[in-house]
Amino acid sequence: MDYLKVSFAFGEIEEYQKDLLIADLADIDFETFEDTTNGFDAFVQKSLFDHAKLDVVLAEHQSLNANYEVEEVASENWNKEWESNFSPLIITDNCYVRATFHEAQPQYQYEIVIDPKMSFGTGHHQTTTMMMRYILETxxxxxxxxxMGAGTAILGILAAKRGAKDVVAIDYDEVCYESAIENxxxxxxxxxxxxHGSKEAIPHQNFDIILANINRNILLDQIETYVSVLKKDGLIFFSGFYETPDLDIIKSHCEQFGLIYQNHKKIDNWVSAKFTK
Incomplete structure (x- = not known):
């Protein structure tokens, strides 16, 4: 499977402006983002790249005066890119995330080995980090x-290491589906x-805890389905959106389906939130 790397460059850009643009790019199938000196690189499957949709997104962010170049990245080179940019990560004092090419650190209570390949979820993004912190304290x-939106299944793997009796990891991307099995x-x-799938793939069973690190629009579409399979007094953790204005929108939508807001975590403007049924 081949990917395209779209390299964006800006004269000036604030962190919140970059985050908003990245969120919109994620909505048109861009999967992974890496900071560069003058902006960031965004990766998308070649078969899913839509130039017209990209132009529409950039028109909505025209004040950024973004310049970009498109380059094809063969799958075998993708892994080299990951290896050169993926450094080990300590989530808390007892949780360590590394790739297969890093040395083991058995002194940590929870050591997670992730081979990211072309799927999202190494723990480095703010949303994944916050979700892992929630798991570690629950x-x-x-x-x-x-x-849901499992990516590499890093959250499900940590949940299993924390004692979950069974975990169902779902992602609509075939690469993520396969990555979850391998990891x-x-x-x-x-x-x-x-x-492999979306909300229609959720099995007909009841869950004690739901983890959903996706984005605001998908969460709003799927919350009703999540509630239908969540046990009474069950926990649900959401992430993939911003504090302003997304958190209030998510909270309002959750109230319609009997989910009670408990608290949230914040890194930069990214948010993870805890609800109970």
Whole structure:
């Protein structure tokens, strides 16, 4: 599978402006973003790239005066890009995330090995980091967990390491679906099932905890479905959106379906939020 790298350059750009542009690019199938000296690189599957949609997004951000170049990146070169940019990550004092090409650090209680390939979720993005912090401070012992928009399945893997009895990881991207299977094996997790699809792929069972790190629009579309499979008093953690204005929109929508806001975490303007049913 081949990818395109779209390199964006800006004269000046504020961090919040960059985040808003990246969020809009994610809505048109861009998957991964890497900072550069003058802007950032964005990666999209060649088959999904739509030049017209990109022009529409950039028109909505015309004040940034963005310049960009498009370059084809063969899949074998993608992994080299990851290896050159993926550094180990410490989430808390007891959780360490590394790739297969990094040395093991067995002194950490939770060591997660991730082979990211072309899927999202190494723990480096603010939303993933906050979701992992929530998992580390929540009791998962004996729970049934649904991980939506699973990417590499890093959240589901950590949930399993924290004692979840079973984990269902779902992603609409085939690369993510396959990546979740491979990463579960890398971490010796045998109670994680990876499914390919979206909300229609959610099995007809009840879950104690739901993890959904996607984006605001998809969450708004899928919250009703999540509630239908979440047990009474169950927990649900959302991420992939901003504090302003997204959090209030998410909270208002959740209230319609009986989800009660508990608290949220914030890094930069990105937010993760906890709700109960």
């Amino acid at each position: 009791d998962f012992e004996g729970t049934s967990v649904l991980d 579960a094996k890398l971490n010796h997790i045998n109670n994680l099932v990876s499914l």
